[in-house]
Amino acid sequence: MLILERRHSPVYPEYTTEHTTATATDITDIGYYEREAKSSEMTLPKQKKRVRRKVRCEAEWKRNVRKRLKNIGKSYTSSSGKVVREKKMGDGCSDKCCYRCKEHISQEIRQSIFKTYWQTGDINIPCQTVSL
16 A cells, blocks of 8 residues: 655645555556546647538539530530530532542541541640641
8 A cells, every 4th residue: 555645835736735545556547648648638629520522523514514515516505605506517619619629539538537527525636637
C-alpha cells in the first residue's frame, strides 16, 4: 500500500496538505498513455464534418452537349434557343464547272468524304482541313 501526500501549492490551490492512501492497483488502472489520450481528447477542437459533394459531370452540361452535337454535324438548339438543323451534303457542282468535278469525283466518294469530315467530332481537325 502506498501513501501519497499532497501539499499545498500556489499554482494549484485546490490541492491541500492531506494524506491519502491508495493501492498500487489504483495507480496502475489508468496507464500513462491512457491518461495522455484522455487529456489530448479534451484539448483538441472539434473538427467539422466533411460534406460529400456531387461529382460534376461536364459531359452532361447543356453547353458541352450542344458543342459536341455541333462538332459532329447533328441538329442542336443554340444558346439563344434557335434550332440548328443537321449538316447535309449539298448538291455537287453543275455541268458548267470548269474543273469538271462531276467527272472526277463520284457521288459515293463525296459522301464518304462528308461522313469522315463530320464523324471526327473534334473541331480542330475540320478547321485544319479547311485552312489547307
